[in-house]
Amino acid sequence: MGELTALPAPDGRDRKHTISLLVENKFGAFNRIAGLFAAKGYNIDSLTVGPTEDDEISRMTIVTRGDDSVIEQIMKQLNKLINTVKVADLTYESFVERDLALIKVQTKPDTRSEIMQIAEIFRAKIVDISPRTVTVEAVGSEQKVDAIIKMLKPFGIKELARTGRVALKREFQGEVN
Amino acid sequence: MTSQKDGSLSPHNRLMTGAEIFVRSLVEEGVDIVFGYPGGAVIGIYDALHDISDIKHILTRHEQGAVHAAEGYAKASGKPGVALVTSGPGATNTVTGIADAYMDSIPIVVFTGQVALKLIGNDAFQEADIVGITRPITKHNYLVRDVNELAATIKEAFYVATTGRPGPVLVDLPKDVMASKTHFDYPKKIQMRSYNPHTQGNKKQIEKAAELINKSKRPVLYVGGGTILSNASEELKALARKARIPVTTTLHGLGSYPESDELAMGMLGMHGTWYSNTAVNYCDLLIAVGARFDDRVTGNVDAFAAEAKKIHIDIDPTAISKNVKVDVPIVGDVKHVLRDLLPLVQTLETKDWLQTIRQWKEEHPLRYRNGKHIRMQYVIQRIGEMTNGNAVIVSDVGQHQMWTAQFFKYIHPRTHITSGGLGTMGFSLPAAMGASFARKDIPVISLSGDGGIQMNIQEFATCVEYKIPIKIFIMNNSYLGMVRQWQELFWRRRYSQVKISSPDFVKLAEAYGCAGFRATQTDEVDDVLAKAFAINDGPAVVEFKVVKEDNVYPMIPAGMTWKELMDVPEEELKGVEGEAPEVEELVILEKG
Structure with a gap:
């Protein structure tokens, strides 16, 4: 077990929290969680779900915001759901996070190379190309993905698809890069 | 050798239908x-039920009644209540009862029929997505998609x-x-990796509480x-x-501590006693x-017991720090936590406090x-005095419910049943039916x-069909009394849609085939109560024509x-002018 980063004192301020939960792959489990956020009026910035190493269990990563007491309730309410196996708030721990975006950008012959350069700077890939568009696949932290989107916006973004944040706690706590 | 396929040789190895299972x-x-x-989707289940003598089935006249009856049974017995209904409208009619049980933490299991798996989602006849509908009002719900999962589910x-x-x-x-x-x-055993409620309270927290x-x-x-x-x-x-x-x-805590005891202060909250709210x-x-x-209970939360340290014992972690921040939260089953707490607690010097x-x-x-005209408070007080607290009181929602909480002295747990959280009108009659199957002794x-x-x-x-021997007391003031009270006190007496007419309840009772009585004056109350209590082979209906405009006090x-x-x-303390003094008296009820 890694060391836990010291929790800041409750100050009643809204913060972004990354909550990671393991849920049984049961009928309606996803609806129960989405429904909980709707019924209690909690925010969802993003929600991802996918399989884990255990085929009976899915991992959900929910990015939400609220003050400490709201987050405490969210954690407890998620825990209370019968299908929930484990809930963890990663916010005050060291964790790895990734967001993936597919960005279809309009191109003209004179802008294509500039777009490709930007992609290269962000270590993004060109995954599709047509006479008038290129599709860039960007992977990284939310801020990094936000940044590339911002850079590409002036060229004209035709379509955009983002996964939302997936996250895992770092095994070795106390070192963040 | 028993055959696995035809299963006719041994009852243990015989193949059974889902309905039989x-x-x-x-x-x-x-x-x-x-x-x-019953209904179309559950005919098979009812067919299987037909042969079983271990289970008594009560055919209610509406599915809502079935769920409230299951609640009443559960609350009076401490055992889970069971309701069985068909798909579609049968299922949707259970929604209010389920929401009621959810708010009041009542253990019931509701079985609903559903259309065949391949028809789900097709808008089939009598199809409703009851699992979706009840998701936010159940502790959990299931759609059984394979007969092999049925027993475990x-x-x-x-x-x-x-x-x-x-x-x-x-x-x-x-x-x-x-x-x-x-x-x-x-x-035989149950194993759920995702659900494991813990009943023991944290030792350190219990020590802190004792301190x-x-x-x-x-x-x-x-x-x-x-x-x-x-x-x-x-x-x-x-x-x-x-x-x-x-x-x-609280309203639901009534009966947990005998109100005849000197330490008892009665109910707390909006219509609680003056002294408990003050204390x-x-x-x-x-x-x-x-x-x-x-x-x-709290009214304005910020001002509720503002000066006091707070200990909160509850089995549900989400109940803690939801409305009020507490100093020592203890998550655990009340029985276990109180047991652990008892040896750590000393006899306190509370003489002055108790004297106050x-x-x-x-x-x-x-x-x-x-006075001459019947007050609900009087009827309830008399029921309490006649039964000496040895009765299960199932109230509905509104003014009579609050007076029932105030003017009956509760001595034993599980003798007060009401719809507290959801406040479901229409709860009392079916819930009392259910309760009567749990308590034949009082x-x-x-x-x-x-x-x-x-x-x-x-x-x-x-009630008539099954000769359910409950007393059905109707407090008729020709108003939706609690709403009228709020309109009187907070909405400038604009009585919008609160006057309500009723059938002749005595004749109605007779039409259904049960005894019906009526009291219109205070001096008739004892007589009709005695008549109702004398009937034990079926329901007895009593209508009390009570004072039309009366308010529940205290009120926050x-x-x-x-x-x-x-x-x-x-x-009111002084008396109403014009009433003959000989029929008037100020009645005072002591709790504790």
């Missing part, structure tokens, strides 16, 4: 009564409903699943329904008496036991002016207003503090 599973769970209503449903913070669980049973066959093997209690000069025990759900009345009594701590209860706001330590700081409370009780008792009394009784009045027929208006508490008005 369902019935056998209920027997395994020890279910001896089911409240329900039923086992799990009962386990989830009755453990931790209890609540309603719904199991949706598609018609084809119930017709397909498999071997019946009821699981606060031992230091306290003016403690108050604030006791909720969790104490009754965990059957912890004895532990509560032991703690209160050892430490000399006065006890106030909570002067106390230096509030010990919340299986209570959830509901808004009808005694004085408050004398100065601001529960009271009303009795009278079960349904109390309703003229509004509420008409919401599930069809259950008269059920919604969202306010105990400082804004409105007690019985001066003019």
Whole structure:
């Protein structure tokens, strides 16, 4: 077990929290969680779900915001759901996070190379190309993905698809890069 | 050798239909009564039920009645209540009852029929997505998609409903699943990797709580329904008496502590006693036991016991710090936690504090002016005196409900049943029916207003058919009384849509085939009560024509503090002009 980063004192301020939960792959489990956020009026910035190493269990990563007491309730309410196996708030721990975006950008012959350069700077890939568009696949932290989107916006973004944040706690706590 | 395929050789190896497995599973769970209503999707289940003598089925006249009856049974017995209904409208009619059970943490399992799996989502006849509809109002729900999962799902449903913070669980049973066959093997044990409620409280937290209690000069025990759900009345009594701590209860806590005891202060909150509300706001330590700081108890949360340290014992972690921040939270089953707490607690020096409370009780008792015209308070007080607290009182929602909470002296747990959280009008009659199957030893009394009784009045027929010996008392003031009271006090007496007419309840009772009585004056009350109590082979209906415009006091208006508490008005204490003094008296009821 890694060391836990010291929790800041409750100050009643809204913060972004990354909550990671393991849920049984049961009928309606996803609806129960989405429904909980709707019924209690909690925010969802993003929600991802996918399989884990255990085929009976899915991992959900929910990015939400609220003050400490709201987050405490969210954690407890998620825990209370019968299908929930484990809930963890990663916010005050060291964790790895990734967001993936597919960005279809309009191109003209004179802008294509500039777009490709930007992609290269962000270590993004060109995954599709047509006479008038290129599709860039960007992977990284939310801020990094936000940044590339911002850079590409002036060229004209035709379509955009983002996964939302997936996250895992770092095994070795106390070192963040 | 037994054949695995045709299964006709050994009962253990015989293939059974889902419907048979369902019935056998209920027997395994020890279910001896089911409240329900058949329909197309559950014909197979009802066919299997037809041969089983271990389970009594009560055919209610509406599915809502079946669920409330299951609730009443569960609350009176402490065992899970079971309802069985068909798909579509049968299922949607259970929604109010399920929501009611969810709010009040009542362990019930509701089985709904469903269209065949391949028809789900096709807008088939009598199809409703009841699992989707009830998701936010059940503790958990299931759609059984494979007959091989049926027995384990039923086992799990009962386990989830009755453990931790209890609540309603719904199991949706598609018609084809119930017709397909498999071997019946009821699981002995249950293993759920995602659900594991813990009953023991944290030792360190309990020690901290004991420290606060031992230091306290003016403690108050604030006791909720969790104490009754965990059957912890004895532990509560032991703690209160050892430490000399006065006890106030919520609506659902009534009965957890005997109100004949000197430490009892009656109910807390909006219509609680003057002294319990005052005591909570002067106390230096509030010990919340299986209570959830509901808004009808706290009023303005910021001002609720503002000066006091707070200990909160509850099995549901989400109940803690939801409405009020507490100093020592203890997650655990009330019974276990109180047991662990008791040896750590000393006898406190609360003589002065108890003396102060005694004085408050004398100065601001529960009271009303009795006269020629029937007051509900009087009827309820007389029921209490005649039964000596040995009755199950099932109230509905509204003014009579609050007076029932105030003017009946509760001595035993599980003798007060009401719809507290959801406030479901129409609850009382079917819930009392259910309760009567759990308690044959003492009278079960349904109390309703003229509004509420008409919401599930069809259950008269059920009571008559099964000779259910409940007393059905109707307080008829020709108004939706509580709404009228709010309109009078807060909406400039604009009585919008609160006048309500009723059938002749006595004739109606007779039409259904049961005894009906009526009292129109105070001096007739004892007589009709005696007549009703004398009937034991079926229901007895009594209509009380009560004072039309009467208000429940004390009252703390919604969202306010105990400082804004409105007690019985001066003019009532003095008496109404024009009434003959010989029929008038100021009645004072002492709690504790």
